């Protein structure tokens with residue numbers, strides 16, 4: 415096994431992980447899909463309407479978040495990059511009590527928007543669960559952590575944060591960063607933060623989550639979870655639940671590329687709904703956060719609550735897993751140690767996904783700009799792309815990197 419220096423950030427060892435020619439969904443995940451209930455009528459999904467309330471009342475359900483004592487709605491509002499107050503009001507009306515925002519995505523604009531919504535809707539503070547967080551790279555001092563928390567508190571207009579998460583954790587070293595833990599201790603003593611969470615969605619995630627469980631100071635995981643990546647994750651989440659750690663998941667749609675597959679959602683099926691049902695079938699998942707950019711999406715997601723996967727939805731997800739097997743980037747970072755220039759392939763692919771499939775172009779370009787120049791894909795066009803041969807999923811990585819760089823740096827031209 416070869417240690418990969420460029421993957422130090424993900425604590426990932428890079429062997430020669432080539433998979434069989436035809437890559438399909440993991441067997442254990444297939445079993446989970448296979449265990450789904452027989453056909454079950456879906457009601458009211460697939461509408462193109464984009465008004466706050468369209469057809470009938472919605473019924474939200476709530477689950478305990480580990481041992482935090484918090485009850486979170488099964489669907490959480492992912493406010494990353496979303497500052498639309500009307501959507502936040504609609505989420506509240508739909509019974510969503512959990513809002514996941516950030517101090518850094520839009521420079522805290524989402525936090526200000528949420529503050530205004532909660533104030534104008536006169537929502538008692540203890541009736542909502544607020545997640546917010548920031549990237550805390552290893553080496554960050556406790557003072558900087560507390561300053562980030564104070565800034566979020568000011569923007570949120572509250573005196574405490576229910577769950578503060580350290581965002582985009584990409585290495586085991588970040589889990590036990592002294593500055594993070596000292597800063598959180600200080601903020602907790604001052605009553606500014608109730609619970610500490612860890613958020614990650616990149617290569618080596620299982621190692622990171624195991625390190626966080628061993629550390630025992632993390633009370634919540636806020637992570638990427640879908641039906642095609644990280645086959646061992648369910649066992650990890652089981653262990654986390656046994657330790658009292660609550661889990662909120664995001665990015666359940668495995669790339670959100672359902673529109674590229676002809677007739678995938680024929681007959682009124684909703685791929686997004688199906689993936690939420692799949693995620694919420696796991697009793698170790700407390701809530702699924704969705705970045706809702708329209709009223710239709712809020713309704714579509716909330717309608718998934720309390721529903722079991724139908725046989726038709728299972729077939730739809732299998733088809734997606736099969737047809738997207740070599741298209742969807744798992745952000746595993748396996749390819750990165752084969753890049754002589756140190757390009758942050760997983761991050762670049764994630765930003766490209768925001769740009770092309772999430773409708774979050776400006777945010778994607780801002781994130782790309784924030785990468786150190788040498789970590790961007792600007793030199794990929796003239797490279798023979800050894801990274802592509804290393805991708806276990808046989809993705810057309812070179813072409814995608816060239817396209818990503820062209821799209822994401824557009825604003826700079």
Ligand code: SF4
Pocket residue numbers: 752753754755756757759791793794795797798799800801802812815
């Ligand atoms: S194409 Fe070349 S420069 Fe670009 S990520 Fe792959 S190996 Fe690195």
Ligand code: SF4
Pocket residue numbers: 742743744745746747748749750759760763804805806807809811
């Ligand atoms: S391109 Fe392939 S190896 Fe690289 S991060 Fe994506 S899925 Fe992993």
